[in-house]
Amino acid sequence: MQAIDLLLxxxxxxxxxxxxxxGNDLEQILQAGLRAPDHKQLTPWKFIVCKEQGLDKxxxxxxxxAVEKGAEQTFIDRASQLPKRAPMVVIGICKYTEKEGVPxxxxxxxxACALHDVQLAxxxxxxxxxxxxxxxxxxxxxKQSLGLAHEDEIIGFLYLGxxxxxxxxxxxxxTADFVDVWQ
Ligand SMILES: Cc1cc2nc3c(=O)[nH]c(=O)nc-3n(C[C@H](O)[C@H](O)[C@H](O)COP(=O)(O)O)c2cc1C
Numbered sequence: 001m002q003a004i005d006l007l008l009x010x011x012x013x014x015x016x017x018x019x020x021x022x023g024n025d026l027e028q029i030l031q032a033g034l035r036a037p038d039h040k041q042l043t044p045w046k047f048i049v050c051k052e053q054g055l056d057k058x059x060x061x062x063x064x065x066a067v068e069k070g071a072e073q074t075f076i077d078r079a080s081q082l083p084k085r086a087p088m089v090v091i092g093i094c095k096y097t098e099k100e101g102v103p104x105x106x107x108x109x110x111x112a113c114a115l116h117d118v119q120l121a122x123x124x125x126x127x128x129x130x131x132x133x134x135x136x137x138x139x140x141x142x143k144q145s146l147g148l149a150h151e152d153e154i155i156g157f158l159y160l161g162x163x164x165x166x167x168x169x170x171x172x173x174x175t176a177d178f179v180d181v182w183q
Contacts, residue, residue, distance in 0.1 A: 006124055013128035016161030020051060020088035025125050030120030031063055035094075036114035041102075044107035045155075046115040048091040048146060055083040058091075065141040086159035090118055096151040099177055102177075104151065106157040111155045118156055131156045 017037070022031050028045060038044070042136045050058045062079035071079075083089050092115030119129050136142045137154040 001124055003124075009167070010120060010123055011167045012130040013163035013165065013167065014130050015163050015165055016086035016128055016130070016157075016159055018087045018161060018165060019127075020086070020161045021053060021122060021125065021127050025127075029118055029121040029125065030126075033114040035119040036110055036117050037112050039102045040099060040107055042097050042102060042110075044069070044095050044097060045111040046093040047114075047118070048093070050083060050089040050091065053085060054069050055089060056080075057086075058083040058089060061142055061145045062136050064145070065136060065139045066125045068141050069139075077082060079136075082134075083157075084092050088160040090115070090158040090159060090160060091146065091153050092118070092155035093146065093148060094153040096149070096153070098151075108153055108155070111153070113157055115155050122158075122160055126162075127160055128167075129160045132159050133157065 007165060026049070028051075031047070036044075036045070041149055041179060059080035063084055066076045066079045092111060094111035096104055096107050115131065119131060122129050133154070133156050135158065143152065143154060145153070
């Protein structure tokens with residue numbers, strides 16, 4: 001796939017099944033994430049790759065978070081199933097380091113680029129994905145369970161696998177609606 005085709009046609013797929021990337025494919029996908037723009041080389045990111053029992057572990061963390069905030073039983077029951085909407089979930093994390101000239105927002109941007117690069121690389125190798133956040137991405141219990149410090153952020157849960165469905169062609173956006181040209 002040509003890089004420009006990938007960039008012009010990337011789309012998300014919520015329905016995901018096996019196969020998920022493994023071996024050299026997974027290595028390349030993660031390496032693509034590590035090539036994200038990175039001011040002062042702080043590498044302000046970390047990925048947690050959840051598969052097989054790792055998805056149960058993540059689901060259990062969601063359950064505990066739901067219980068802790070006093071959620072209704074249906075919400076709690078659903079929590080354990082959320083990560084199983086794909087055969088793999090890559091959790092993208094911003095690991096913040098205090099550094100003059102690189103404010104927190106820049107480090108969050110960098111980690112978001114890294115997760116998006118993972119999404120694009122997965123697509124380039126024939127896999128599908130959807131980036132999700134939801135209330136668990138901001139949840140204190142979830143953040144603590146994943147080993148995040150107070151200033152760190154969960155950037156997203158990238159659900160990864162292969163979709164049985166064809167990509168839906170998205171309506172084209174008009175460039176001029178979003179771009180001003182100064183000359
Ligand atoms: C930071 C971030 C968080 C998102 N969180 C969710 C989410 O929790 N649930 C969801 O359905 N889509 C979420 N999305 C949007 C999807 O990833 C996806 O972009 C959207 O469904 C549009 O599809 P497209 O990527 O094919 O244009 C999020 C996107 C971003 C960038």
